[in-house]
Amino acid sequence: MSNDWLQNLPQGWDTIRLKNVVKLKTNRIPGTSKDDGYVGLENIQSWTGKLLSSETSVASLEDNDERQNVVNVFDKGDILFGKLRPYLAKAHLAQYSGICSTELLVIKPGKRLDPRYFIKTILAKEFIDQVNAETFGAKMPRADWDTVGNISIPLPPLLVQRAIADYLDREIVNIDARIRLLQQRLALLAEKWRALITHAVTRGLDPNSPLKDSGVEWIGKVPEGWEVVQLKLITQKIGSGKTPKGGGEVYTTKGVPFIRSQNVQFSGLSLDDIVFISETIDQEMLSSRVKSHDVLLNITGASIGRCCVVPNGLLQANVNQHVCIIRPQHNVNAEFLNAVLMSDVGQIQVFLGEVGASRQGLSFDVLGNFWVSKPTYKEQGEIVSYLAHRLNTVDRLAALTQANIGLLYERRTALISAAVMGQLYIV
Numbered sequence: 001m002s003n004d005w006l007q008n009l010p011q012g013w014d015t016i017r018l019k020n021v022v023k024l025k026t027n028r029i030p031g032t033s034k035d036d037g038y039v040g041l042e043n044i045q046s047w048t049g050k051l052l053s054s055e056t057s058v059a060s061l062e063d064n065d066e067r068q069n070v071v072n073v074f075d076k077g078d079i080l081f082g083k084l085r086p087y088l089a090k091a092h093l094a095q096y097s098g099i100c101s102t103e104l105l106v107i108k109p110g111k112r113l114d115p116r117y118f119i120k121t122i123l124a125k126e127f128i129d130q131v132n133a134e135t136f137g138a139k140m141p142r143a144d145w146d147t148v149g150n151i152s153i154p155l156p157p158l159l160v161q162r163a164i165a166d167y168l169d170r171e172i173v174n175i176d177a178r179i180r181l182l183q184q185r186l187a188l189l190a191e192k193w194r195a196l197i198t199h200a201v202t203r204g205l206d207p208n209s210p211l212k213d214s215g216v217e218w219i220g221k222v223p224e225g226w227e228v229v230q231l232k233l234i235t236q237k238i239g240s241g242k243t244p245k246g247g248g249e250v251y252t253t254k255g256v257p258f259i260r261s262q263n264v265q266f267s268g269l270s271l272d273d274i275v276f277i278s279e280t281i282d283q284e285m286l287s288s289r290v291k292s293h294d295v296l297l298n299i300t301g302a303s304i305g306r307c308c309v310v311p312n313g314l315l316q317a318n319v320n321q322h323v324c325i326i327r328p329q330h331n332v333n334a335e336f337l338n339a340v341l342m343s344d345v346g347q348i349q350v351f352l353g354e355v356g357a358s359r360q361g362l363s364f365d366v367l368g369n370f371w372v373s374k375p376t377y378k379e380q381g382e383i384v385s386y387l388a389h390r391l392n393t394v395d396r397l398a399a400l401t402q403a404n405i406g407l408l409y410e411r412r413t414a415l416i417s418a419a420v421m422g423q424l425y426i427v
Helices: 115-122 125-133 145-149 158-203 279-284 334-342 344-356 364-368 377-420
Strands: 014-017 022-025 028-030 070-074 079-082 091-093 098-100 104-109 152-155 211-213 221-223 227-230 235-240 256-259 275-277 295-298 307-309 323-328 371-374
Touching: 022 070, 022 145, 070 104, 079 115, 091 115, 115 125, 115 152, 115 158, 115 377, 125 377, 158 221, 158 334, 158 344, 158 377, 235 364, 256 279, 295 334, 307 334, 323 334, 323 364, 334 344, 334 371, 334 377, 344 371
Parallel strands: none
Antiparallel strands: 014 152, 022 104, 028 070, 070 098, 079 091, 079 104, 211 221, 227 371, 235 323, 256 275, 295 307, 295 323
């Protein structure tokens, strides 16, 4: 295991193997169906050490042990370190006693370590890189205690550790405050984005157009001359795909694109992490093939309701069972229909349909009964052009804001690394 990252420490600092200054706690107990004190990997924010919502049921726990209701026990002051996918850098300094995923190592810092300094050290990029280099398992890489415990860490005098922790706590508070402000700006831009779409697909572009009651509560009034119809009456197809036999084992690096829910984004179809299936499997899944100008809608999971239009350039592709293909009739503009589904009109019905299905997902029957506004085909095109222009400005502002948030997170990470390795002068 390389110690190159510890070559230029200040005079008076030591290096020491982690296992020599901490204790691994291995106490496990039967879990409960739900416990407010439970912490899973999904409850810890990557790289920051922050604890997110801790409401988790045993049904969503990470491994077989936990599905059998076995959990780790931790105490206030312990460090929880994620051994599954350690590149996600999930670590947390516990502020209370509780239970946690068995995919979290429970570590008790010894007397030679300040816990606040220690949590910053194991969240330093250089430490995470050391762990990642020793993980095993291609699909679900893990690090065991033999790996983590044998990594060396910088060990300054205890007073210096406390000074570094105090400094980082002050600086990180300032950085996080700036991040929160930018995130609030992003949320406001998202509201503006949705409001623009909703107004355009329900009221049209002419502010002087006479209005009539649509007869649907969440649509309200629409311009005279518009129709309000059920989705099944203006589509050729409403149906999803399936996961091929063998699941992820049959995915390939080339072949026919296979669209999953993570590829369906409000911003469009994302091909960054697309997987592929063979031509043979594609032939077995003819009903799940998409066509240009199909509208794709996620119908299960956390991304339910997210939708986009299949672009012209995608000549052949399939979807899995979590993605619904909505193929509009020829007198319906696909981009307009997608805008309706993205609007409050569409998202409210997604929510209502999901609740009605006990949060298991949207059925095709429920989708077919969605109410959508339908202006003339010419007006649909005009609204699509208008939204493309207006939303482009909002999207540019959102992208700039997101980039600034990314830079602040990078500064946060770099600051932690520099501090815990003695590269900053801290009074």
